[in-house]
Amino acid sequence: MQHDVLVGRGDVEKELITRLTDNEEEKSLCVISLVSEEALGKTALARNVYNRVDIRQHFQCRAWLHVAKDFTYKDLLLAIIKQIPICGVLADVELMSEHQLIGWYLHQSCLARVSTPFTVAANGSRVILTTRNSKVASEVDPWGHPLKLMRLSDEESCELFLKVVNEANHDNLNNFKVGIVRICRSLPPTIVLLGGLFSSIQPNDEWSGVTDHLSQYLGDDDQSVDLLTIVALSYHELPYVLKPCFLCLTLFPKAYEISTRRLLQLWIAEGFIQISTTTATSVLELEDLAKAYLEELVSTNMIEIATWKEHGSPKTCRMSSFLYNVFLPKDEDIGFLQIHHCNSHVHESNQIIRRLADHYVGVKSTLESHTQHLCSYVSFKAQKQGTSNREVGTLLNTIISKRRSRGIFLMKVLDLEGVYKPLLPEKLS
Incomplete structure (x- = not known):
């Protein structure tokens, strides 16, 4: 979910920022957990706060980590070290053992008398942890008070949907907002995906077709449509030329910020960029079309831009962790x-x-x-x-x-x- 469409998280964001920066009295390490069993935008909120200018200025060093199940402890140390802007040349760090890495990390960061890179003495260090498991949060910090994300209200759901679709004629959207709220049941990822789907089709008739189709999946108790159903529909509605381009993102590690240059070159080399012409096609034409493919995928909210270059073009992009978890097993099952x-x-x-x-x-x-x-x-x-x-x-x-x-x-x-x-x-x- 894009950071600029966060809605209904103002109070939680404010509390998170306060806990991060209020370290005048609390100098020891604090772990701040964002917890929700459902997909409610924990990572989007954490990433938005992590990238704020005031947070970047407050902390001398920052590191963003996705800890996979098969991550080794050494992988974790390397991932942290490589994101820390310290003095000196980081030569042959990969050749170090875990013990050497810890010692080097502690020495360079002046973290003596501790046994792990997260246990920092008296310098106001903070860790934001996002998890669906409340037990994980309590084990990491038994004395902490996790921030629990709640579902959006109906009004907040409509506000988020309007921002995502960015439809000039809000009268069209108002005709569908009741159905949209029933389908999404206030889950931000569902709203974002459905908004991306609506952005790619024509208003009124086609929108009615989508809402009618999804309404069939509402249970007798009027529960929200399962997120997987909307994911499947969003993928089904992609133009056929975009589907292999989208699936290619699962080649990259989960939560990986993918260089758009690298991704576009991969698409071109694979032959996924198709130009209907009988004349010779230049590399520049292929690159321009590949960029157009990327823009179209971004408009559907199936992928998002992570960072931008100075002149405003996309630098890196990523697939959400949820979509990665859905599509990677499918890609492997079909032999893609x-x-x-x-x-x-x-x-x-x-x-x-x-x-x-x-x-x-x-x-x-x-x-x-x-x-x-x-x-x-x-x-x-x-x-x-x-x-x-x-x-x-x-x-x-x-x-x-x-x-x-x-x-x-x-x-x-x-x-x-x-x-x-x-x-x-x-x-x-």
Whole structure:
């Protein structure tokens, strides 16, 4: 959910800012938990506060982390260290052990006499934790008082929907607001997605069709339409040329800020950018159309812009964590892509793998069965430790040798951005 469409969170935001900055008397570490079992925009609120100018000025160092289930402790330390603007060159930090990382972190940050990077003595450090599990919040800070997000009121739901749709003729929207409130039942992610869907279709007749269709999913107790139903409809309504572009975002790690430059190049290399012309197409034309694809996806609220360049163009984008959780399993089930996670176990499978992404692990886990039809490989392993540079070459040599007998070698995408000095086969270098 975009930070500029937060509605009905003023009191919680104000309280969160107060707890973050009121450290004149409380100098020890404080954990502030945002809790709600439902998808109510916890991450959007936290991100909005995290990026505020006054918060950036108040704290000398900030770090934003998504802690995945398969994250190792060392991954966590590296993620923190790489976001801290400290003096000195951070040389070969990936080669350090966990013990060395903790020692280096404590030394550089003057955090002596503590055993973990979060336990900071007397300097007013703060941690914002977003979770659906209230037990997690109580275990992290048994004496704290979590901030609990509530559903929006009917008036706030309508206000948010109007902001998302940005329809000049509000009379059109007023005719549908009762149905919209019943369908969304005051859940911000649902409102944002439905608003994006309405933005992409014509008012009145098509809007009526959507509300009538979704109203069929209201239960006898008039509960809200399940968010997954609206997600499925939003994806179904995407133009066919945009669907593979959208699915490609799950190649990237969850909550990852994706460089738009990198994403557009990936779409072009995959052949997803389609221009109906019989004449030669320039790279510039493909890039312009790819940018238009991105703008259209953003307008549907299926993805969002994370950061902007100085001149106003998108710098990075991301898929919401909720949508990532929905679409990644589906992408893997249909064979659109395969992800290797940290500490994951890869098993032999008869499924054809065409796109493969390695998250935090080396390609040594790549099985022979995964290379026979592989046309795209993306790596996110930037660590120097280990042999990731040689493993890339081993993977490519395996692919070449297996396909040499067939006389073809088709590899559309080889994205090694951030991989430390990969050793490539001579035929590719």
